[in-house]
Structure formats: structure tokens, C-alpha cells
Amino acid sequence: MLIIICALALFLLVAGFEMFLVLGIPALATKTAFYSTLPDAVIVQKILGGIDHSTLLAIPFFIFAANLMGSGQIASQLIGVVKAMVGHTRGGMGHTVVGGSMAFGSVSGSAPATVAAMGRMVYPEMRKAGFSEKFSLGLLVSSAETALLIPPSITFIIYGWMTGTSIAQLFAGGLAVGLFLGLAFCIYVAIEARRSGTKSDPRLSWSERGKVILDAKWALGMPIIILGGIYSGIVTPTEAAAISVVYAIVIEMVVHRNLKFGDLFDITEKSAVATAIIFILLAMGGLISFFVTLAQVPMQISDFLTAINAGPVEFLIVVNVCFLIAGMFIDPNSALLILVPPLFPVATSLGIDPIHFGMIVTLNISLGMITPPFGLDIFVASSTLGKPVMNIVNGVWPFVALNIIVLIIITYVPEISLFVPRLIFG
Numbered sequence: 001m002l003i004i005i006c007a008l009a010l011f012l013l014v015a016g017f018e019m020f021l022v023l024g025i026p027a028l029a030t031k032t033a034f035y036s037t038l039p040d041a042v043i044v045q046k047i048l049g050g051i052d053h054s055t056l057l058a059i060p061f062f063i064f065a066a067n068l069m070g071s072g073q074i075a076s077q078l079i080g081v082v083k084a085m086v087g088h089t090r091g092g093m094g095h096t097v098v099g100g101s102m103a104f105g106s107v108s109g110s111a112p113a114t115v116a117a118m119g120r121m122v123y124p125e126m127r128k129a130g131f132s133e134k135f136s137l138g139l140l141v142s143s144a145e146t147a148l149l150i151p152p153s154i155t156f157i158i159y160g161w162m163t164g165t166s167i168a169q170l171f172a173g174g175l176a177v178g179l180f181l182g183l184a185f186c187i188y189v190a191i192e193a194r195r196s197g198t199k200s201d202p203r204l205s206w207s208e209r210g211k212v213i214l215d216a217k218w219a220l221g222m223p224i225i226i227l228g229g230i231y232s233g234i235v236t237p238t239e240a241a242a243i244s245v246v247y248a249i250v251i252e253m254v255v256h257r258n259l260k261f262g263d264l265f266d267i268t269e270k271s272a273v274a275t276a277i278i279f280i281l282l283a284m285g286g287l288i289s290f291f292v293t294l295a296q297v298p299m300q301i302s303d304f305l306t307a308i309n310a311g312p313v314e315f316l317i318v319v320n321v322c323f324l325i326a327g328m329f330i331d332p333n334s335a336l337l338i339l340v341p342p343l344f345p346v347a348t349s350l351g352i353d354p355i356h357f358g359m360i361v362t363l364n365i366s367l368g369m370i371t372p373p374f375g376l377d378i379f380v381a382s383s384t385l386g387k388p389v390m391n392i393v394n395g396v397w398p399f400v401a402l403n404i405i406v407l408i409i410i411t412y413v414p415e416i417s418l419f420v421p422r423l424i425f426g
Helices: 002-014 019-034 040-049 054-071 074-086 092-108 111-129 133-148 154-163 167-196 206-215 217-232 237-255 261-294 297-307 312-329 332-349 354-368 376-385 389-412 415-425
Strands: none
Touching (some): 002 019, 019 261, 019 332, 040 261, 074 111, 074 217, 092 133, 092 217, 111 133, 133 354, 133 376, 154 167, 154 261, 154 332, 167 415, 261 332
């Protein structure tokens, strides 16, 4: 049955069907062929059950907040603070891109939103600093991956909902892994800056940096409220997401006064469309996950691994290969919905920590965002900057290789993923 589901899904994918149909039709076909006695009401319940969870309310809130900040001044002020701190170093503008992506990711949770918000602001400055077009495009697109790792991450929210893993602990683990990936990018930036002889900004005095920070005090309040509230236990991730929307509206419309009510309606519509796309996928994912479990696919995978005497090391190699291939052809949320249900029970049966497995999965999802031919962030950058897709693809390959190196380290050194959650939550 698993072969039939996969073959039908692959056919629909190649035929160009929308992703929710690629997920939904194989599930309905499985019901018709193998579980015809199953009441239709169960199908409806599973579809609705796929999105009927309070945890998922964080997704539309974070999407809305990200669009508000990208359209206002919060995003540019966060980048300005990062630039003031690292702009004078070798390859300073490159480091600003990495740090700025992490800063914007800490208030948005969305890689595409980070690419769109950062692109127009930092790409011209990277070229002015002396970085090549190829490197600039590759760094811009790849740095946005950190938004999926630095909390609050929409991917962590979905993974936590699917597996019952603590989202707060996933956020804590993602903080360490995101910083690790950002550090790897910064090392590469420094090497490239030395090779190409790029320019750096003048070093600002501490009083000048203090003025930049003071000017951005409202922007800096956003990550403090979100992360501080979650880690202190004052608010849940969902409550923090709702607070971030209210905060963004007040700051952009009342304090900065650069958004009008007409802009708010446009941003709301854009956010609603993005939310609807994700929730349709989640609904279909809930349905296909039900049939995967009903067919005992996790048990079959576990039995196969036992038969070939495979342990956690071999299993994680398979996981990484599966996600790498999936990321080349389908969007990240779909890969998450298809692969996690059969693989997660096997991972836990092998003694792999759910937080560690979540870091591996999310890092793979991040890699899929920049992996040709269908890396989503590549097309977002092309649309935002008006650059040909192939120009961006040529720039991301070194970062794909760097990502794979980081992925291998994270996969086989679990302490990187688990140190911060254990420090905070014990």
C-alpha cells in the first residue's frame, strides 16, 4: 500500500497538480481501495482535525506580524542595529546580512518573509561593498534559512504539533542550532571578503552605536517580548504570537506612523492568503498521516531496519537523504507532513531525542528552501530583486555544501541541539 501511495503522489507531482491534491488524492484513493468500510465522516473529521489545534493559531499571528514589520520600519531598524555592531569588520556587510536575517527571523519565523524583507535593503549594499553578484545572492537567500531555526519558527510549531514535542523546548534548541549555522555562514563571509578585498564601514564609536540602539528601541522590544515571554514561562508561543501582532500594529501605526489603515487591510489580506495555503496543506497532511499510521508504515520501517541490523546512525543517514531529495521537489511544509509521521515513531524507538530529531528535520527543511530546482526562497529572491533564477541558483551551491556539513555535525553531535533546552528546562 505504501508503494501505491508514493507512486500516485509522485505521478500527481510530476503532472503538476497543486500540492494539497498531491497529498489528498492518494489518501482518498487509499480509503477507497483498502478501507472502503471506513465511514466518510471519519475522513471529514481527520481533515478538520488536521487544523483543529490551538497551537496552530501561532502560525497566522506570526505571518501577520512578519508582514507588518516587513512593510514598516521594524525590519530596517533591526538590520541597522546589526550593521552598527559588525559593519566595520572584514566582510562587514556580509555579516550584517547573516545577523540581520537572524534578527528578522527572531520576530517572523518565516524564511520567505525574511528574503523579501531583507532583499531590497541589503543586496545593493553588498554589491557596493565589493561582493560579487553570485556571492551576494547566494548569501542573501541562504541566510534566510536561519529564520526557520531562530525562534519563533513556524516549522517548529508544525513539528511540535505533529509530534507532541514541547514547542518552547524546540525554540530553545533552535536558538543554538541557528546560531551555529549563522556562525558557519560568517566564517565563509570572512574568507570570501579576504579573497575579494571587500570594503567595510567605518567603525562607530560606542556612543554612536548607543544612539542607533536607542533609535531602534521599539524594534528591539519585539524579540525581547517574544523570546523573553516564552522562555520565562509568562506566555505560551501562541500567546506570544498574538502579542507580537498587537505590538507591531501599535509601533508601526501609532509610534512610527508609516502604515495607514489602507495598508493594514492589504497586509491582512496578504497574510490571510499565506495562512490559508499553509492550513490547507496541514489539513491534507493530517488525512494522509492518518492512513500512514493506519497502514502501520512506521512499524514496517522499524521492522526493516531491525532486519538489516541498522541503528540510529544508519537511520539518520536515511532521514537526511529522504529530506534532501524531498526538498528538491516539494515545498518544505509538504515534506514535513509526508515524512515526519512515518519517521518520527521510528526515531523515538531508536532512542533519538525528539528535540534533536526536530533540529535535524528543520535543518533539512531549511536546506530544501535553497535547493534547486524548487527551492522556495530562490523564487522569492528572484521576484523580490528581479534577478534571473539561474543567477541565484549559481550562487547558492557553495552554501548548499556548507549546509550539508553543518547538517552532518548537528546530526551526530546531539549536544549542540540539546544543550540550551536542558539548561533552561532541565
